[in-house]
Every structure is written in structure tokens, then in C-alpha cells.
Amino acid sequence: xxxxxxxxxxxxxxxxxxxxxxxxxxxxxxxxxxxxxxxxxxxxxxxxxxxxxxxxxxxxxxxxxxxxxxxxxxxxxxxxxxxxxxxxxxxxxxxxxxxxxxxxxxxxxxxxxxxxxxxxxxxxxxxxxxxxxxxxxxxxxxxxxxxxxxxxxxxxxxxxxxxxxxxxxxxxxxxxxxxxxxxxxxxxxxxxxxxxxxxxxxxxxxxxxxxxxxxxxxxxxxxxxxxxxxxxxxxxxxxxxxxxxxxxxxxxxxxxxxxxxxxxxxxxxxxxxxxxxxxxxxxxxxxxxxxxxxxxxxxxxxxxxxxxxxxxxxxxxxxxxxxxxxxxxxxxxxxxxxxxxxxxxxxxxxxxxxxxxxxxxxxxxxxxxxxxxxxxxxxxxxxxxxxxxxxxxxxxxxxxxxxxxxxxxxxxxxxxxxxxxxxxxxxxxxxxxxxxxxxxxxxxxxxxxxxxxxxxxxxxxxxxxxxxxxxxxxxxxxxxxxxxxxxxxxxxxxxxxxxxxxxxxxxxxxxxxxxxxxxxxxxxxxxxxxxxxxxxxxxxx
Numbered sequence: 001x002x003x004x005x006x007x008x009x010x011x012x013x014x015x016x017x018x019x020x021x022x023x024x025x026x027x028x029x030x031x032x033x034x035x036x037x038x039x040x041x042x043x044x045x046x047x048x049x050x051x052x053x054x055x056x057x058x059x060x061x062x063x064x065x066x067x068x069x070x071x072x073x074x075x076x077x078x079x080x081x082x083x084x085x086x087x088x089x090x091x092x093x094x095x096x097x098x099x100x101x102x103x104x105x106x107x108x109x110x111x112x113x114x115x116x117x118x119x120x121x122x123x124x125x126x127x128x129x130x131x132x133x134x135x136x137x138x139x140x141x142x143x144x145x146x147x148x149x150x151x152x153x154x155x156x157x158x159x160x161x162x163x164x165x166x167x168x169x170x171x172x173x174x175x176x177x178x179x180x181x182x183x184x185x186x187x188x189x190x191x192x193x194x195x196x197x198x199x200x201x202x203x204x205x206x207x208x209x210x211x212x213x214x215x216x217x218x219x220x221x222x223x224x225x226x227x228x229x230x231x232x233x234x235x236x237x238x239x240x241x242x243x244x245x246x247x248x249x250x251x252x253x254x255x256x257x258x259x260x261x262x263x264x265x266x267x268x269x270x271x272x273x274x275x276x277x278x279x280x281x282x283x284x285x286x287x288x289x290x291x292x293x294x295x296x297x298x299x300x301x302x303x304x305x306x307x308x309x310x311x312x313x314x315x316x317x318x319x320x321x322x323x324x325x326x327x328x329x330x331x332x333x334x335x336x337x338x339x340x341x342x343x344x345x346x347x348x349x350x351x352x353x354x355x356x357x358x359x360x361x362x363x364x365x366x367x368x369x370x371x372x373x374x375x376x377x378x379x380x381x382x383x384x385x386x387x388x389x390x391x392x393x394x395x396x397x398x399x400x401x402x403x404x405x406x407x408x409x410x411x412x413x414x415x416x417x418x419x420x421x422x423x424x425x426x427x428x429x430x431x432x433x434x435x436x437x438x439x440x441x442x443x444x445x446x447x448x449x450x451x452x453x454x455x456x457x458x459x460x461x462x463x464x465x466x467x468x469x470x471x472x473x474x475x476x477x478x479x480x481x482x483x484x485x486x487x488x489x490x491x492x493x494x495x496x497x498x499x500x501x502x503x504x505x506x507x508x509x510x511x512x513x514x515x516x517x518x519x520x521x522x523x524x525x526x527x528x529x530x531x532x533x534x535x536x537x538x539x540x541x
Contacts, residue, residue, distance in 0.1 A: 001384050002373050003431040005366030006355060007230050012369065012396045016189045017199045017218040018052065018089040021225065021261050025049050025187075028263045034078035036268050037280050041078045045263070048082065049187055051156055055086035056187075058158035062139065064117060066091030066190055069201070071115035071137075072247070073097040073106065073124050075270035079143055079152060080246050081256055083119045086155075088199050088218075091190040095201040095213070096247040100506045103127055105211075110135040112213055112403060113201055122146055194218040198400060202249055204346035210454055213403030214249075214346045221253065223396035224349050227367035228258035231342060231353025232317050234288060236263065239312075241286045243269040243277060243295070249346045250319050250447065255290045264288070274298055278308040285312040292320040292447035293327065293479050296339075300330035313337045317353075319344070320447030321479040322435060325360035340364070343433065346449075347412065348398040348419050352433050362432040370395040373418070374427055377439065385429045388436055392418040441530055443472030443480050448508040450482055452530070455511060458504050459484060464492040469520045469528045473513065473537050483513040485533055487520060 013020055025033075029046035036042070043051060064070065070087040072094055074080060087094050095113040097106055099121070110118070110131060118131060118140045125146035131137060142149040192199075199218045203211040216224075232254075234240070240259045244251035259266050267284045269277065272295070280286065291299070296318055299305060316331055318341040332339045340354035343363035351372070354364035366372055373382050374389040383389045394417045401409035412420045422440030427433050443450040452470035459468035467487040472480035486497060494514035502510045521529040 002371050003427050007368040010226050010368040012223045014194045016192050017221045018085040019189050020222045021257050032265045034266050051082040052085045052187055054158045055155045056089045057160055058155035069093045069113045069115040070117045071095045073120040076242050076246050076268040078268055089189045091192050093198045098247050107134040202346050212405050215400040217400050224253045225258045225261050227350040228254045230368035234262045234264050238264045238287045240264050240266050240288045242266050243272050244290050249349045253349050281310050282308045287314045289316045291318050293323045294446045296327050300327045310335050321444040348393055351393045365431045388426045391421045391423045391425045394418045443482050445508050446478045450509050458501050462500050464488050464490050467520045471530050471533050481512040484511045485515050485517050
């Protein structure tokens with residue numbers, strides 16, 4: 001059985017993504033589009049459009065064009081979408097990178113993507129020389145000043161034309177054969193094939209293994225924004241606090257681009273700090289919060305909340321991991337607002353969103369243009385309401401595929417367009433989806449994806465470790481934390497093991513608990529039986 005949601009199908013424009021996002025910018029020319037916490041850096045919608053045009057011209061003057069790749073390595077700042085859309089408007093691909101990743105991880109991502117320009121922050125610029133030496137990068141641009149880097153202000157001040165290959169959408173088609181581009185304002189947009197040209201490259205571990213590049217086309221991204229708007233629309237004049245990282249699909253699509261499409265004011269927050277977060281809500285009169293469950297716990301239970309005026313908040317949307325229904329209820333009661341959650345994955349975000357009346361525990365119903373089915377894990381047979389199996393989704397938002405990984409792509413994308421989510425769930429007769437467990441083994445730590453396989457590989461390089469396995473264990477604050485089960489060759493402390501791993505991975509990937517055991521449970525073919533370890537963990541609690 002194939003399930004659909006309550007929304008009527010929504011046409012997805014076959015236009016360049018920048019044209020779609022900034023289509024109505026002319027309506028809000030003098031309204032603030034982006035502002036930092038201190039109010040020192042900001043762009044009105046008119047300035048945003050002009051900034052995209054100028055930075056695009058500067059990039060084009062440097063030889064950047066359709067098919068080239070720009071890397072963005074920065075926290076959430078007002079300049080982020082200017083750079084993203086400047087590159088996208090030229091037909092380029094933007095690979096968004098996590099500042100918390102190790103230099104080794106970043107070099108792998110840069111090399112795989114073939115990035116030629118890196119735009120980064122002053123804090124990250126110290127790594128630039130090493131990143132340039134190990135990749136195809138030919139220029140580093142920095143928000144601010146840094147030795148050997150081009151100041152972003154130089155690009156923003158560019159006043160020359162992009163060149164004759166760039167068309168002004170106000171003067172005609174710019175996004176494929178016969179397509180119109182009704183962008184308000186002079187944003188240059190080159191012709192692209194919206195269905196096949198990749199505009200964004202994010203990284204996801206998929207079901208197992210090291211992160212893979214997720215290729216999202218212009219059409220994928222536009223569809224995702226439409227699904228966000230259909231499932232969680234913003235009213236006129238809303239103010240959104242952007243703490244979900246723009247390098248993550250949640251932040252890039254739902255927070256940044258869907259908000260700009262709807263004319264909201266986006267207040268950027270470079271890193272999460274509880275007191276600063278609450279202060280920002282009060283100072284900027286934030287109306288919409290996009291949160292991960294960790295932040296929802298803060299809002300529901302922290303005594304800090306009582307010190308701030310959060311009465312401006314109308315809606316909270318949770319994503320990144322499952323939200324406890326009790327935490328959702330406490331948030332709603334404490335702040336006097338609506339709390340909902342959605343579900344998706346990097347390969348196909350905004351697949352589900354709770355609607356009014358969604359039962360507790362549901363992640364919602366399918367968003368516009370989405371079909372889904374529940375299939376038997378062993379046979380692949382489609383199941384009916386109430387039956388548990390793997391969740392598969394299909395729609396225009398589903399990725400083009402994994403970068404340079406055709407086999408991995410075939411493993412998750414069926415020929416008919418259905419995407420394997422790796423999640424176990426069931427749907428009721430109304431199409432409400434309930435997630436039961438993850439078939440795939442990723443750990444969700446504060447909304448970040450952590451691969452157990454990657455951590456196990458690090459653990460196995462410790463000279464005193466004979467065998468190891470990693471699972472995610474529940475944690476109220478972080479949703480899940482990585483726990484290692486370790487078989488040792490000789491005595492070693494848990495602290496030594498955790499420190500060893502922490503020195504070799506990004507901070508969010510650290511092992512946070514260690515248990516020593518006699519043997520790792522494995523299948524006859526040698527695969528780790530994580531379910532056995534999870535059962536052991538549940539029994540011990």
C-alpha cells in the first residue's frame with residue numbers, strides 16, 4: 001500500500017534554486033532578511049539580492065561558473081546565504097562543511113567534491129593552508145581578515161557584470177528550455193537543468209560507513225522548501241532564530257532557505273549557548289524556533305527559562321531526532337505555543353510533518369508531493385496500516401544520488417524512485433507515521449549523525465584493544481550518546497579509551513561511555529549484533 005499526505009500535489013518549478021528562493025524578494029525590499037545576534041551585520045531583502053549579484057560577479061570574474069564547486073566552511077552568519085546563492089546562481093555546486101569536522105575529514109570532502117574556492121570564517125582560516133595544500137582549492141575567502149585569504153568584503157564590493165553568459169531573470173528565461181525566472185530584482189542566474197544539475201552537496205553516513213556526499217539538485221532543493229512551507233508555513237513578519245547549522249540539511253533547507261522564500265527575518269546564531277539562546281529569543285522577539293530535542297528539553301525543564309520573556313514564540317518545530325511527546329507537551333504548556341515535529345533525512349528531508357490533530361508519538365503525515373510505503377524487511381512486500389517494516393519515501397525532494405558512489409546509491413534508491421530510509425516504522429489508516437526503531441545504525445547526537453563503524457575503526461587502532469563495537473544509548477539531553485563495548489588485550493581505563501578516540505574525531509563524535517566485555521556478539525559472517533548490545537544496555541538500566 002502506498003500512503004500519501006493531506007496536501008494536494010504542489011507543482012515544483014523547473015527553475016534555478018536561487019530564482020525560486022528569491023522570487024518574491026522585491027515584496028520585502030526594505031525588510032530585514034538576515035541579522036546577527038548583536039545586530040551589527042544585517043541584510044535587508046534588497047541588500048541580499050544586491051549582495052548575491054555582486055558576489056556572483058566577483059566569483060565569475062575569477063573564472064567560477066557552471067559545474068564548479070565552492071566550499072562553505074563557516075558557522076551561521078548573515079553572509080552565509082549570500083555566498084550560497086551567489087555560487088548557485090552561477091550554476092555552481094556548494095559543498096557545505098561542518099566546522100567541527102577534523103582537518104582530515106575536510107580534506108576528504110574537499111577532494112571528493114573537487115572544490116576550487118573555499119569561503120570560511122576567521123576562526124577556521126588557520127586551517128586554510130593545510131586545506132589548500134591537500135586539495136584543488138585555488139582561493140580562500142574569509143569573512144573578516146586572515147593572512148593569505150581574500151576578504152569577503154572584496155567580493156561584496158564587486159561592481160562589474162558577471163559577464164555575457166549570465167542572464168538577468170528580469171529579461172527572460174534563465175533556467176532551462178523556456179523556463180521563466182520571475183525573480184524580483186537583478187539577480188543573475190545562468191541556465192541550469194533543474195532536475196539534474198547539483199546545487200548542494202551535503203554529507204551523510206547513510207546506513208553505515210563513512211560519510212558520503214549527498215547530491216541535491218535545484219529541483220530537489222525547491223521541492224524541499226515547498227514541503228517545508230506546506231507542512232510548517234510561516235506567517236507574514238515572522239522572525240526565525242537560526243541555530244540549526246546551515247551545513248546540516250535541517251538548517252540549510254528548513255531554516256535558511258524556506259524562511260527566505262517566505263520573507264521572514266532570519267536571526268543567525270553561530271553556536272548554541274543556553275543563556276545566549278534564550279536572550280536572543282527575548283531580544284529579537286523570535287516567533288519561530290526550529291530545534292533539536294536537546295533544545296526542546298532546555299525549553300521544557302531548565303530553570304533558566306524563567307529569567308527570560310519568551311512570549312513572542314508562536315511555533316516550535318523539532319527535527320534531527322525523535323522528540324519525546326512529554327517534552328513536546330511541557331514545551332507547549334510552558335511557552336504557550338504550538339510544538340510539532342517532522343521527519344526526514346539528508347537524502348530526502350521534510351518527508352513528514354505533524355499537522356493539527358496528529359497523535360502523540362507520530363512524526364506526522366507526508367508533506368506535499370510525498371508518497372511512502374512500509375515494506376517487509378525480508379521480502380520487500382508492501383504492508384498495510386499498523387504493520388511494521390522499513391519506511392520508504394518517494395518524491396521530487398529525493399536526492400540525485402551519492403557522489404561517486406553508484407553502488408551505495410543503488411542500495412538506497414529503487415528504480416521506481418523510492419528511497420530506503422533504513423528506519424523501522426508503521427503507519428495508521430490516516431497515514432500518520434510512527435517510527436519504531438532505526439534499522440540503520442547511525443547514532444543521533446544532538447541532531448548530528450555519528451557512524452558507529454567509524455568509531456569502531458578508531459577504537460581498533462588502540463594497541464590495547466582487541467575488539468570493539470559502538471551503539472547509541474538514550475540520553476535525555478543529547479537524544480543519544482555513543483557507547484563503546486571494548487574487549488581488551490591488557491588493562492586500560494575507560495578514560496584512556498575515551499581520550500584516545502576524542503583526539504582523533506570531531507567533538508560531536510566522541511565516545512562518552514565505555515563498558516568492558518569478554519566478547520563482542522557477532523553473526524556467523526562477522527557482523528556486529530548491535531541489537532544484542534542494545535538489549536544488554538536496556539536490561540542494565
